[in-house]
Amino acid sequence: MKVAVFSCKPYDKRTLEAATKDATDLELVFFESRLSTETVSLVQGYDAVSCFVNDDLSREVLEQLSAKGIKAIALRCAGYNNVDLYCAKALSMPVFHVPDYSPTSVAEHAVALILTLNRKIHRAYHRVKEGNFALEGLMGFNLEGKTVGCIGTGRIGEAFCRIMMGFGCRVICYDLTQNQRLLELGAEYLDLESLYAQSDIISLHCPLNASTHHLINKSSLEKMKDGVMIINTSRGALVNAQEAIDGLYSGKIGFLGLDVYEQEGKFFFEDMSDHIIYDSVFQLLLTFPNVVVTGHQGYFTDIALRHIADTTLENLRQLQSPVGTFQRELTIKQ
Structure with missing residues (x-):
């Protein structure tokens, strides 16, 4: 099977090559460019494609993939909001994902954002480098006894809740399905x-869909405590960035930690240090001292990358197996 691997950075290539070192059944060809209407012509002669979070898998692209003989899509991520599953189903094109690569990697990054914002590590780091050891303006708060709300209690949300319980926090949750393991540990489920x-x-740990799009907005912010800390390591469009900025100005949001951003596809995963980022909302976010943004690196650990590579290759091999439907194939949820 010949596979075109898009959005492939050097670290992806190293991990995938290591995982296929002795393989004779898969031929991987790596493209650093994202899959889009402009690059879809590159798939001619391939059997499948492997894609990441910001690749374009809209109807237009899927139809072109099908016309060029692509038989399947293997996502190297858990989320699939960038895929038109209805179109893929109509084209009889299976879509696989990696539902469980390392839940703790993202959960730990969410906690890192909390600790950085709370104890102002980002500001203290620069002060000390300049010989400024004054503590004024760096006061944080004890996490013990604080109430932490977790929206979405799947694998990542569960891992996050377990960590916060270790800090002595009261953990309250919202999800359409309650996680029995968290209930047994003392978590509470409430309405939103x-x-x-x-x-x-x-902290947001839910998928992006029609019901969660801009979950954090003016209306939901009005229901929160003044000075609330909001953490998003899931999908950028869960947060309405402009209305979050309004919340920062008013003091409703006291701390904002983002590992994802709604328009990140234009520049995340790229070195933009010599370029102007033409996004005034994003640039404004970076001016706030109580905002920390990282470039979608929550998943980025050695264990997670190895698991992503192994699962992606398993998914591709399943297409050549006579055994029935594979458990990681995505289906349309009614």
């Missing part, structure tokens, strides 16, 4: 409005 009203910290 109650979670908004009671949380000192809110």
